[in-house]
Amino acid sequence: MSTSSNRSLQRREFFSLLSLSWIALAAGASGLLGLVFRYTFPNVRFEPDLEFRIGFLDDFKEGVDETYKKTNGVWVVRAEGKLFALSNICTHLGCIPNWTPTTQTFECPCHGSGYYISGINFKGPAPRPLERYQIKKNADGSLSVNKGKVYRYEKGQWGLVGSEIQA
Ligand code: FES
Incomplete structure (x- = not known):
């Protein structure tokens, strides 16, 4: 295999790894946001006035x-x-x-x-x-x-x- 095709393969791997990292980061961040949301708005039942x-x-x-x-x-x-x-x-x-x-x-x-x-x-x-x-x-x-x-x-x-x- 030539050096240029090796380089192209490495670049493709790098970009796919980068994409996966972004996806993992986004998933982690949204999970964290979800936790913050649950903490801010807990499950509370609002009963009508007695x-x-x-x-x-x-x-x-x-x-x-x-x-x-x-x-x-x-x-x-x-x-x-x-x-x-x-x-x-x-x-x-x-x-x-x-x-x-x-x-x-x-x-x-x-x-x-x-x-x-x-x-x-x-x-x-x-x-x-x-x-x-x-x-x-x-x-x-x-x-x-x-x-x-x-x-x-x-x-x-x-x-x-x-x-x-x-x-
Ligand atoms: S709850 Fe049993 S008869 Fe009403």
Whole structure:
């Protein structure tokens, strides 16, 4: 082989080595950037506020309002002259029941527990009624739900101030 072809081969090898080095450097740098990004923006779940406004009494018709079910985990129920905020967490193992207008009951898809519109359990393995959250009237007449305060039927807390409002 001639010296010029040897030189050309060496140059080609040099450039391919150089390209590989650049690729490795770029990959390393992007990996490092990824780590910096993960450190700067860690996996954090942003929970909605425990206390939130739900509007005014007249906004709620007789029955179950599902406006806050997905966003805040709450049904606002107007029944028998009362308005109250029910937790949408099944008291058996924590699944999310569905409101069934035809039967006027909450039905849990996991193991078949059922709750009346009041939140009281009537079938399935659920050991106790759904929980209620505090509901209160603000100075401007609007209503707020506070999930930081829970009222349990089995503890005799339904009917206490904050567990419901007259509607
Ligand atoms: S979690 Fe609802 S019945 Fe089991």
